[in-house]
Amino acid sequence: MNLQWYNCSYCGLTIKQSNTPNQGKCSAQNSSHYWHRLGEAGDDNYECKDCGIVVQTQSKPQQGGCPKSVSHYWKKL
Ligand SMILES: [Zn+2]
Ligand SMILES: [Zn+2]
Numbered sequence: 001m002n003l004q005w006y007n008c009s010y011c012g013l014t015i016k017q018s019n020t021p022n023q024g025k026c027s028a029q030n031s032s033h034y035w036h037r038l039g040e041a042g043d044d045n046y047e048c049k050d051c052g053i054v055v056q057t058q059s060k061p062q063q064g065g066c067p068k069s070v071s072h073y074w075k076k077l
Pocket of ligand 1: 008009010011012013025026027028032033034
C-alpha cells in the first residue's frame, strides 16, 4: 500500500505511513488517538485553514478529523 496521511482529530498529530498508526496515547484526550485517513501522499500541498495542518497529497484530502472544526477546510498552497 502506498503512503497515506493520517491525523488525530483530538490532538492534531499528523503522520505519513502506509497503514493506520498505532492508537498510542493522545495528549489532548487522556485516551488513545482517533485517526482519520486524509489521503494518499503526493506532491500537492494542502493546508487546513482551521487547524493549520499541512499535508502533501495527490488530490484534495478528506474532510474528516479536524481538531478545530467540524471538518478540515483545505486550501491548496
Ligand atoms: Zn491524538
Ligand atoms: Zn483542520
